[in-house]
Amino acid sequence: MPKTKHTTMGFAVFHAEKMSASGAGLGNHIDRKEGHEHTFQNADAGRRHLNQAFAVTGHCAKPLHTAITDRIAEGYTGITAIRKDAVRALSLVFTGTHEDMKAIEADPERMKQWLKANHQFVAQEFGKENVVRLVLHLDEKTPHLHAVVVPLREGKLTAKTILGNKKDMSQRQDRYAQAMAPFGLSRGVRGSKAIHNAEGWYLGQQQQAQEAVLCDLPRLTALDRLNPAQYEQQVQKRFKSATKEKTDAAIELRRREQQLQAQERQITRLQQELKAVKSRLSILQETVTMFVKSLLGRPVSEEEKKVMDVYANSYKKAEERKLGEKQEERPKKGRGIGL
Structure with missing residues (x-):
């Protein structure tokens, strides 16, 4: 595998977030859905063709909210009904220090290997069969990879068990840093929530997440017209x-x-x-x-x-x-x- 030319190592960034909503808003952002441009305002339309979507499972081709629902229906074997506020998916973001990610992007072979390493990491940590989205975004300031996985294990939705406690999450960060070491990316500050690339990129993600919540508002049905208070x-x-x-x-x-x-x-x-x-x-x-x-x-x-x-x-x-x-x-x- 080709090694980085950098003399100092940048940071590897892996961020995980729980999802209890349907996922439609996040899907609009990840898939760059036409008509929902407000969910990806920081994206450069002239570079959108550079984005790549990977068909890890058959669910990856479906709208995200459908993919999540179908994967749960396919793999959930629990007796009790799933709670409305249950965590139905995990949103994962993989990237690194801006300068290092741009250097990786500039070398097609290194980018290919970086994607392969991230794909393997997701499959090993969360199960290949649970992946419902894997998309590379190159139309924003810092190249990054989105993954959405359904937290199914032994037929149960168990995000808490899969993510683990603070020690488990820290060890997962260690494993990710180890997987990214060949690309000149190292472990970030222990105990920090910081994403070690441009703050503007992070704030853009937060803004898009907020807008995703808003665009995922429930539709007004006939029953709602009878009970508008609800x-x-x-x-x-x-x-x-x-x-x-x-x-x-x-x-x-x-x-x-x-x-x-x-x-x-x-x-x-x-x-x-x-x-x-x-x-x-x-x-x-x-x-x-x-x-x-x-x-x-x-x-x-x-x-x-x-x-x-x-x-x-x-x-x-x-x-x-x-x-x-x-x-x-x-x-x-x-x-x-x-x-």
Whole structure:
């Protein structure tokens, strides 16, 4: 598999979200459905032909809400009826740091391998038979892959079991980072909810998710005309959900900005410490050379200089290792519940 040309690794991004609604709104966004352009306002219509949809299962060709319903009907063997508020699907997004994803996109073979690795990850983690959508979007700022899976296991809808607890989700992030390592993408900050690419891309996704909730409003039926109060309650519930999406996005952006500022301050401090270490090392080398020269009563030979350089480099590496360990440490205060 071709390796990345980057000297530093960017971040691998895997985001999972539960879906209890029908999925029609999200389907309009993923499938770029005509007449629902308000759900993908950030997309470039001139690049839409570059998007790719993959027929992982027969359900992938159906409208998303139908695909989810059909997969549940096909695989659910439970005795009790499925609750109306049950999680019927999981929306998954796979991407990475903007610059790295654009570099992958520029190399058709690397993009092919990246897609293959993500496809395998989805199949292994959630079951190939549960995939009802797998679509690559190249018409937005950062290339990303959408997957929608139905959380069926042993005939039961069990999103809670499949996603697991905080430790399980963190380990899944580890496995994803391992799968993405050949593409120059590494594990993000532990305990962080941040998506490590452009904040604008993330906010665009949040805005589209909000609009998806709104466009998924229940249709007014003949029965609703007889009981308008019940229909009004359903509409109000969807609007409250959309408002919450918007508020959560604003809070999350502020949290991420603060986290980024803290990390930038930490990097600046570490760079200053490294500069000071190099300065001390230079002075130390000069001092040792002068001391040896005085002790020997003659100039230091080239062979003796090599020996001193070996010790100096060992000291330098030890100091850089200490700084690297400091850089990996993250402040615990202000963290949200992350993956």
